[in-house]
Amino acid sequence: MLDYKDWKPADLRALIREGGLDAPTAGMCSGYAQGNLVVLPEALAYDFLLFCQRNPKACPLLEVSDAGSRTFPVFGRGSDIARDIPRYRVYEDGVMTGEYQDVSALFDKKEQEGIRLVSFLIGCSFSFEADLLEAGIPVRQIEEGVNVPMYKTNIPCVPAGRFFGNMVVSMRPIPHRLVPAAAAITAGMPRVHGAPVQIGCPEAIGISDLTHPDFGDMVTIREGEVPVFWPCGVTPQNVVMSSKPSFVITHAPGHMFITDVKNAELRL
Amino acid sequence: MLDYKDWKPADLRALIREGGLDAPTAGMCSGYAQGNLVVLPEALAYDFLLFCQRNPKACPLLEVSDAGSRTFPVFGRGSDIARDIPRYRVYEDGVMTGEYQDVSALFDKKEQEGIRLVSFLIGCSFSFEADLLEAGIPVRQIEEGVNVPMYKTNIPCVPAGRFFGNMVVSMRPIPHRLVPAAAAITAGMPRVHGAPVQIGCPEAIGISDLTHPDFGDMVTIREGEVPVFWPCGVTPQNVVMSSKPSFVITHAPGHMFITDVKNAELRL
Secondary structure, eight states: OOOOTTOOHHHHHHHHHTTOOOSOOTTSSTTEEEEEEEEEEHHHHHHHHHHHHHOTTTSOEEEEOOTTOOOBTTTBTTOOTTTSSSOEEEEETTEEEEEESOOHHHHHHHHHTTOOEEEEEEEOTHHHHHHHHHTTOOOHHHHTTSOOOEEEEEEEOOOBTTBOOEEEEEEEEEEGGGHHHHHHHHHTOGGGTOSOSEESOGGGGTOOOTTSOSBSOOOOOOTTEEEEEEEOTTHHHHHHHHHOOSOEEEEOTTOOEEEEEEGGGGGO | OOOOTTOOHHHHHHHHHTTOOOSOOTTSSTTEEEEEEEEEEHHHHHHHHHHHHHOTTTSOEEEEOOTTOOOBTTTBTTOOTTTSSSOEEEEETTEEEEEESOOHHHHHHHHHTTOOEEEEEEEOTHHHHHHHHHTTOOOHHHHTTSOOOEEEEEEEOOOBTTBOOEEEEEEEEEEGGGHHHHHHHHHTOGGGTOSOSEESOGGGGTOOOTTSOSBSOOOOOOTTEEEEEEEOTTHHHHHHHHHOOSOEEEEOTTOOEEEEEEGGGGGO
16 A cells, blocks of 8 residues: 655655645645645635634744745745645635645636735644554544544634634543643644643533534544544634635645654744 | 732733833733734735744744734733733834834724735743752842843744744843753743754854843853853844835834743643
8 A cells, every 4th residue: 555654755755746746645644744725816815824823823934935936945945835736726715616636726716816815724633643653542533534523613813914823622531540641742832722621521612412513523522532622734724614704725634744844843 | 119019910011001000011010921022014924834834942932813813812812912012113124213102003904995904922031041940050140130231143944935034033041050050941832942052152153242142131151151042032023124124113122022821721
């Protein structure tokens, strides 16, 4: 099985750019951070940048492109933001209007309309899952080969300009004796969501039915395990659906931007 | 001696607002974080916000006001940004043109010109100095009752839009056996500049003469002590002098905004 685990990020991005890979990126380029993508017209960029500044747990910014540029020079040297992710989504007025493997034509179209796009790269919990596994803490959705379960909460993000909406969280069931270690390990990585927001009380954050996640897949919660909830990088997509900006490109869930920066470098 | 050490932040801000205090704020409201202030016209706010995002060690953002607002609702509930700092500086086209105890007239004047101002609150190393002292690590400029020595370096900040310039660092001489602890303690507080950028080699970052700091005062370096350099919140003022924006208000060195948030809360 070709799992791309040992590939270098630049090589894998090149393969994706040529259309040679259409799959979720979990587990690829082991050790390197992956990121969530949000692309917006320049006129919305200030409000979104401020939204991320005010909500750093849900939206920990790794890098912001220059307006009109299609590359992340620090996290992806030589990258092409419009082609280096296997699958993109486009939202117009808060509604998803399409999935694409290449959005360079959309960047070109906006440029012809005189609109420069700004790209935001946001940290992803894949980075801390490697550390959890290393410490002997199970990560159930990896064991079960599915997507992590994600839930809309009743925790309002701090609004900024035209952006508002509630936090989305991911859930991992952790054996109760390992919960303190899981909290401590992730707290040490604030650039990839950091510490949990809730441990053991889903109803306290507005989640009434754990068995029906709003995004992703349900996983098994075993006897003696506690559901632990972390701020999730799907929050920006939830905010986009609430705030209904005219035009946004994001990655498709699970299909991330693979960076040149190692997870270990995100500890500081 | 009335040192305001045990005052509540809101009470001290009220005293300053009434014109009852014109002094540097070091040591006041013990345990509470103090912050650097940068106020800019809305048209410059995006570039400056992006500059802070790209240079989080020198410019760790604590809070950004809404455009046209004069308060920090999270870090200073009920605060008046234009009057709650004992002393302000105004820069026009990169040149300091005045010091003020109250800048509300300048906010009003800009508003009459149709210009909304945006205020940025940036973390300050006062927060980690309390932790160093707690751990038995000396903080020389406090012992000697002077301002911390600060130096311009040859380390370029990552530019953003019209903002560019080099990092300014603060220096504390640390006994060599305590240097690892000093690095570890400050690394755990990334919201107030975090880990040192240089330990023991001033010439490596372009500092040729330790005895003549560019800002603040020289302190004694004793036998067996190593000069340790941290990113400094004076960096934005250096960047303002390099980038020459039309209009900026900052705090005067050492005269900080006293927040309602405890240093301990800034660890996460």
